Amino acid sequence: MARTKEFDPDAALQGALELFWSRGYEATTMADLVEHLGIGRASVYATFGSKHELYMRALERYLETRDPLIVSELSAPGPALPAVRALVRRFAAEAGAEESRLNGCFVTNSAAELAPRDAAVARRVELSWEQVETLLHSALSRARAQGELAEERDPRALARMLLVLLQGLRVVGKASSDPARVRDAAEQALALLG
Template sequence: MARTKEFDPETALQAALELFWERGYEATSMSDLVDHLGIGRASLYATFGNKHELYLKALERYLETRDPSPVVMLSQPGPALPAVRGLVELYTEDSIRDQRRRGCAIVNAAGEMLPGDEKVARFVDANWTALETALTSALIRAQAQGELSRDRDPRALARFLLVFLQGLRLVAKGPPDPARLRDAAAQALTILN
């Protein structure tokens, strides 16, 4: 007869995400995960696979639990440019409020694991492509609704904003300086005028 799990996999996955997010992949050992999650090594492997597989699942969990989702924010009906501005402001204020200076788990993964880890590279690229696509779509809608000049290139603007937002998350991991982040965001938003 098969044994039933003595732990909640969703709770364990969230705990693994928190540990990876706090320490990074390399600095988190399987022993750390076993201790932090309170799960036996065999159960951990049976449920999540090896450390790398668990890391990828934790990154997926990070994306699934982001609230609000940037893609959902940008795809709401109505004026599009306020949604784009709101996203920049959200990233800025979230970065300022991040007292533990963990940054973005996806940016952290890119900084720690790339180049060299194809699975993480695909994951990061898919995430950034989804955000770029959502930004591009919102900016195309903004043009169609007369909110953004027709002479602007929505894709180029979206790419700039994507790079800016990821850089913002990285800078926020350093010594706290809310003015630096807010001033940079204000300048970034001028490209939408």
């Protein structure tokens, strides 16, 4: 007879996400995971596979909780430009907040730490960025069609600029103790929208 799990795999995955998010992949050992999750090494392997597989599942969990918010913000009916502005300002506020500064963005952290040498992480990060860029492009195209954005403005180029800005806000926000730095950068970028 198969033994029943004596722990909640969902809670363990959330715990792994939090540990990887705060420490990064390389600085988190399997011993750290076992201690933090309060479950045996064999249970971690049996439930999640390798440390890398657990990391990938944690990254997916993070995206499942973050991406729907961006979708709802940028896909809401009505004027599109205010939604774009609100998204950029939210990223700047989060990047400048003390609690966010400690961990940063898990996607951005993954891009900086692992994507250059880990194809699976690079693909997942790129997929996330493509989704955000597509949502921004769609919102900016709607804004141009509704007369909120000047006709000569290129929604695709603006979407790419904003994606890079959003990721940059996360990096600078994590390393800087001056929230005005990210707030001012965001406002200057938003000025380009007209």
